[in-house]
Amino acid sequence: MSTGNMNLTLKVWRQKNNKTAGALVDYKVTDISPDMSFLEMFDVLNEQLINKGEEPVVFDHDCREGICGMCSMFINGRPHGPKDLVTTCQLHMRSFKDGDTIVVEPWRAAAFPVVKDLAVDRSAFDRVIAAGGFISVNTGNAQDANSLPIPKMQADAAFEAAACIGCGACVATCKNASAMLFVSAKISQLALLPQGQPERYRRVQSMVAQMDSEGFGNCTNTGACEAECPKGISLENIARMNRDFASAKFISEETV
Amino acid sequence: MSDINSNIPEGELTQKWTKFKSSVALVNPSNKRSIEVIVVGSGLAGASAAATLAEMGYKVKCFCFQDSPRRAHSIAAQGGINAAKNYQNDGDSTYRLFYDTIKGGDYRAREANVHRLAEVSTNIIDQCVAQGVPLAREYGGLLDNRSFGGTQVQRTFYAAGQTGQQLLLGAYSALERQIGMGKVEMYTRHEMLEVVKIDGKARGIIARNLITGQLERHFGHAVVLGTGGYGNVFYLSTNAMGSNVTAAWKAHKQGAYFANPCYTQIHPTCIPVSGDHQSKLTLMSESLRNDGRIWVPKKKDDNRKPTDIPEDERDYYLERRYPAFGNLVPRDVASRAAKERCDAGYGVGASKLAVYLDFKANTERYGKIEASKAGNHNPDKETCMRLGTAVIKEKYGNLFDMYAQITGENPYETPMRIYPAVHYTMGGLWVDYNLMTSVPGLYCTGEANFSDHGANRLGASALMQGLADGYFVLPYTIGAYLSKEISVKAIPTDHPAFVEAEAKAKGILDTLINIKGTKSVDHFHKRLGLIMWDKCGMSRSEQGLKQAIEEIRALRAEFWRDVRVPGTSDELNTELEKAGRVADFIELGELMCIDALNRNESCGGHFREEYQTEEGEALRDDVNYAYVAAWEFKEGVNFELHKEELKFENIKVAQRSYK
Numbered sequence: 001m002s003t004g005n006m007n008l009t010l011k012v013w014r015q016k017n018n019k020t021a022g023a024l025v026d027y028k029v030t031d032i033s034p035d036m037s038f039l040e041m042f043d044v045l046n047e048q049l050i051n052k053g054e055e056p057v058v059f060d061h062d063c064r065e066g067i068c069g070m071c072s073m074f075i076n077g078r079p080h081g082p083k084d085l086v087t088t089c090q091l092h093m094r095s096f097k098d099g100d101t102i103v104v105e106p107w108r109a110a111a112f113p114v115v116k117d118l119a120v121d122r123s124a125f126d127r128v129i130a131a132g133g134f135i136s137v138n139t140g141n142a143q144d145a146n147s148l149p150i151p152k153m154q155a156d157a158a159f160e161a162a163a164c165i166g167c168g169a170c171v172a173t174c175k176n177a178s179a180m181l182f183v184s185a186k187i188s189q190l191a192l193l194p195q196g197q198p199e200r201y202r203r204v205q206s207m208v209a210q211m212d213s214e215g216f217g218n219c220t221n222t223g224a225c226e227a228e229c230p231k232g233i234s235l236e237n238i239a240r241m242n243r244d245f246a247s248a249k250f251i252s253e254e255t256v
Numbered sequence: 257m258s259d260i261n262s263n264i265p266e267g268e269l270t271q272k273w274t275k276f277k278s279s280v281a282l283v284n285p286s287n288k289r290s291i292e293v294i295v296v297g298s299g300l301a302g303a304s305a306a307a308t309l310a311e312m313g314y315k316v317k318c319f320c321f322q323d324s325p326r327r328a329h330s331i332a333a334q335g336g337i338n339a340a341k342n343y344q345n346d347g348d349s350t351y352r353l354f355y356d357t358i359k360g361g362d363y364r365a366r367e368a369n370v371h372r373l374a375e376v377s378t379n380i381i382d383q384c385v386a387q388g389v390p391l392a393r394e395y396g397g398l399l400d401n402r403s404f405g406g407t408q409v410q411r412t413f414y415a416a417g418q419t420g421q422q423l424l425l426g427a428y429s430a431l432e433r434q435i436g437m438g439k440v441e442m443y444t445r446h447e448m449l450e451v452v453k454i455d456g457k458a459r460g461i462i463a464r465n466l467i468t469g470q471l472e473r474h475f476g477h478a479v480v481l482g483t484g485g486y487g488n489v490f491y492l493s494t495n496a497m498g499s500n501v502t503a504a505w506k507a508h509k510q511g512a513y514f515a516n517p518c519y520t521q522i523h524p525t526c527i528p529v530s531g532d533h534q535s536k537l538t539l540m541s542e543s544l545r546n547d548g549r550i551w552v553p554k555k556k557d558d559n560r561k562p563t564d565i566p567e568d569e570r571d572y573y574l575e576r577r578y579p580a581f582g583n584l585v586p587r588d589v590a591s592r593a594a595k596e597r598c599d600a601g602y603g604v605g606a607s608k609l610a611v612y613l614d615f616k617a618n619t620e621r622y623g624k625i626e627a628s629k630a631g632n633h634n635p636d637k638e639t640c641m642r643l644g645t646a647v648i649k650e651k652y653g654n655l656f657d658m659y660a661q662i663t664g665e666n667p668y669e670t671p672m673r674i675y676p677a678v679h680y681t682m683g684g685l686w687v688d689y690n691l692m693t694s695v696p697g698l699y700c701t702g703e704a705n706f707s708d709h710g711a712n713r714l715g716a717s718a719l720m721q722g723l724a725d726g727y728f729v730l731p732y733t734i735g736a737y738l739s740k741e742i743s744v745k746a747i748p749t750d751h752p753a754f755v756e757a758e759a760k761a762k763g764i765l766d767t768l769i770n771i772k773g774t775k776s777v778d779h780f781h782k783r784l785g786l787i788m789w790d791k792c793g794m795s796r797s798e799q800g801l802k803q804a805i806e807e808i809r810a811l812r813a814e815f816w817r818d819v820r821v822p823g824t825s826d827e828l829n830t831e832l833e834k835a836g837r838v839a840d841f842i843e844l845g846e847l848m849c850i851d852a853l854n855r856n857e858s859c860g861g862h863f864r865e866e867y868q869t870e871e872g873e874a875l876r877d878d879v880n881y882a883y884v885a886a887w888e889f890k891e892g893v894n895f896e897l898h899k900e901e902l903k904f905e906n907i908k909v910a911q912r913s914y915k
Contacts, residue, residue: 004533017827035530035664043535043778050776050831055822058830060323062496064536066658067421068327090661115467116828119323123444126324130436134429135388139308139727142382146343149397159390159415162422166326195388 004033006093009101010045012057018113018121024103034094038081039064039071041093059118066090066230069165072172073118074105079169079228087167087230107168109177111215122168124214125182131210132203133186135195154192161188163231170225170233176217181225183211184241185233191244201248208245258901260513260886263688264368269906270350273372276689277732281739288313291738292746294461294476296448296503298325300420300427300719301702302482304726307430310439312731314738317474318431318440319463321447321498321833326428329484329496330722333420334541334655336404336412337719339377344401348409350374355907357717360406360586361682361710362860362876363909364516366884366902368689369707376728377720381413383727389426391415403546404715406586406914412716417541417655423719427726446472447833448503449761451479451510451698454753458510458698462754462761466833469826471758473749477741478697478734481507482726485681485703487520489841489848490793491785493678494526494539500837501844504685504704512693513886513898515686515706517844518852521713521861522794523679524550524590527662527672528610537677538662540613540655542715545583547618547648548672550574550590552602552611562604562612562671573597577871581914588712588861588874589914591676595794596872598675605673614671619644676794680718682709682861683851686886686900690733691725694886697737701725706884711860765825768835773818777834780815784808784838784845792849797865801853808846812893815842843893850887850895857881869911878909 007030015022029045036044039061046056062070071088075081081091096102104118112120162185170181187204190196196203219238226235265272283291291314295306298320306318320328340353353374358365381399385391391413392400401410415422434440443463449471450462460475486501487493508514525540551570558565573593575582585593594611597603604610620637623644627635635643645668649656659667685693685700687707692699702722709717791797791804815838823829858867858874859881867875884900 004531033531033533036533037535037662040533040535044533047776047778050820050822053822056831058828062322062327062498063329063332064497065332065494065538066661067332067418068322068329068496069331070322070327085657086661090658092661092664094664119828122323126326126432126435126442126444129429130432132436134433135386136433137383137386137430138311139304139383139430139731140379142379142386145341145381145385145391146398148385150393151397152393152395155390155393155397158388159392159422162390162415162425163418165421166324189390190388193388193390195386 004031004036004093006032006034006096006098008032008096011101011103012118013105014057014117015114017116022114032093034092036093037064037089038073038075038091038093039089057118058116061089064089067165069167072107072120072167074107074172076103079107079172080230085230085232087165107172109171109216111177111179112168112171122166124216125166125168125179127214128179128183128207128210129186132199132206135190136199148194150194158189158192161185161192161233161237164233165231167230169228169230171216173224173228174217175222175224176220178219178225179211179214179216180219180238180241181229181233181235183207184237187241187244188237191240201244201251204241204244205248258899260686260694260898260900261688262366262900263690264366265689269367269371272368273375280732280736283735283739283742285313287742289315291315291741292317292476293734294474294479295319295482296461296480297328297482297484297704298428298431299328299330299482299484299702300424300722301704301726302328302480303424303427303431304723305480305482305701305730306440307427307434308727308731309734310434316434316440317443317476319443319446319448321445321466323444325431325442325444326425328424329499330424330719331421332496333719334417334539335543336402336414336419336716337380337423338404338411338714338716339381339413339720340374340411341378341381343399344410346409348411352409353377353411356407357708357714358710358907359912360712360714362712362874362912363710363878363882363904364519364859364902365708365710367904367906372729373708373721373724376724379728380720380723384423384426387426387430389415389422391422402543403584405542405545405584405590406714412543414543417543417652420719423723427723449506449836450757451507451695452753452757453510453695454747454751457696459747460749460754462757464761467828469824469829471761473754473758475747475749477738477744478699480699480701480730481685481704482701483704485684486841486844487678487681489784489845490678490788491781492529492534492537492789494523494537497536500840502837502840504700505840505844507685507693507695507698509889511695512698512700513686513888514683514847515884515886516683516711516851517848517887518792518855518862519682519711519860520678521587521680521682522591522676523587524594524676525613525674526677526679527659528605528607528675538658539677539679540659540672540674542587544613544652544655547651548583548613548615549617550583550611550613552597552604556601562614571602578914585914586712586714591794592863594676610673610675612671613674615648615667616671619648622647680713682706682711682713686884690736691730692733692737699730699734701730711862764836765832768819768821768832768839769825771816771819771821773820775818776820777831777838780811780819781834781838781841783811784842787811788845788848792852795863795865796852798853801849804849805846805853808842808849812842812846815839846893847887847895851885854885854897855881
């Protein structure tokens, strides 16, 4: 059972709600173990604040095993912190050094307003999915699963796109706050599968329209989203989405 | 001896569900439009039910406490989902899935429910593939399967180590489609705090908007709870931090019986605790037991590196004790065997509370196959390990990465250290065959109910049950109730029952805020967890349980005297949310101990030290305990036992053997 000996300075964004201004506030935490996750370090901070009679820092988190996509801290200028391919909850304190100062901010994007402290509202993502991120099949309509063979390469590619956890790191890191990586991952997953073909072009048009109306920016191909994505979602998905979006314009009205 | 009616249809087991479906009353489409259903929870069981009910034409409101329905903890399920497809031509059938589940549950589940589950299991796979869920495939383009514990066939469908994620995103997309069409109203960041009952029937809920703190009243002709399990009563578990029992517990306090609360599943393969700071435990999927061999050193306190311990000085204790099933024995058996070895002094790692899960033998075997495919029939060891590692990486890459990230060790080079941890709860709200609780109009689906897994759930069966309930069972069975409710107009929420329920919820929130004590919510939660783990965990005894009940009662009193909840109730206040949940966990913890104390036998996940065979296996008492213990909440915090007798007409009840 390791008790730690790291002492850290935290600069944490505090903001009461979306109507008030926020600011960075300094905190010290001591005796941090390198085996703690970043969020467990925040648990220590919050316990300390509660014991002092102050309000703890609000942050989103749930599964703490890197899959639910709820945690969302912007750490030292990078979404989910300094390590590639991990979420904040899977970032461990051994990635930091004793004496470090760590700046922690919420995701910043017009489409993701701050709810409180480090928690933001990502419901725009749900609305983009509701606009077309599905295959229109009611329960009970399915044929036998193996009546539709799908080449393994294609199925694997669809799976890789489907690995997106909807955390929003791509938006947070993008200088344009573009959601193209997120949106294109869902579009690709379904465009790569035979089940997704009937609605393929209609889907890309309605999801892109919803994405634009939510206030996300455009893509200028800097690739920060791919670099920061904790699940390694590829930029190729954006290219695929753009191709489908362009193709949709040339396809007859009935098909779209 | 039953004093409650499970409403199991008459007739032969294999025909019950078919007959039920063809004869259950229907609600015509124009009536469906004016019938409202509330679904609480958006995991596999909630999202699939909400989507399907909306597709059928009902007006649906769905609630989740997370910021999006896609975050529900079903998403974290790793290994797979069972279905009796027999795609592997290995002799699988509906009956075998039924049989394995009843046996795996140590003969403490209801035959009719489990058979129905096995029947609809195949529809789930079809439905998910139609939705575009990218399940793993073979090169021929057909679906792949793997093995899970407690079975001798390969019936588990999967999507790498992210099966739950992919299935949940399928259900989520079906739900979002209905939201987009205006057929489901979604309430995210809302927590249900009370069930509203009018004339004895569930007619709505009180929910707290977690951002504004406002309490809201919502009417429904029926209410469905798909709110997950209560494993977080142990503080440390593989559940998400927010997973809680509150919705189910509030329903319990409104008259819904709570069944078999002591049946908790301790999963054998989790990453061991690393320190006091630990906030949750991480599972390493059961699917790893396909390819990993579990062992401890034969010598006590052997401090050598695992890779330095030669083959003949290792004790592959599962293979030794259970030659027929080996590393694939059910979870309860594997967990107890690990505890037995560690308690006897053979544990490994700094805490000595861990065993090894070793992939070396299978890595080498896979490497040999790969080399042979490439024409090299006599590969050296290094080639085998290199090629085999690539195979292992494709199968379990994300799990290995997760292990490395959490422990700082490389599992491709050194065996994983694992130890059992709380993972799933088989107990839950009592439901009849229709998934209705003992409160008319209040339904319960998925892990939140008790119905299908008996005293121990088999791997890859939780996803199956959640989706079976939500897609294929509840949407039919709820018709039996709603068809009689078509003349009921929406009840205005200024009805006294809503006013009273809201006042009650507000009273609890105000009390919690006003205690202004000295200790944090987590402080109490951790203490509760320790009591539960020590005395109501992997093994239980009469004396320990009696002590635990006293300790929990004292803890409850202290909590209500000394908890500190900063902030106010009219804002986003995560400490207030946690406080309400921990208050409910404390009451539940007591009931779990009472139930464990009542059950003078060992079965599945419930192991009473007094009741074991000479070899240390669970010893059931079918004469006295072949019943579902359904507890009714009574004023104060008291509980009255009701019994539902379990009748086994199609399976011969036997001592479970995996030897």
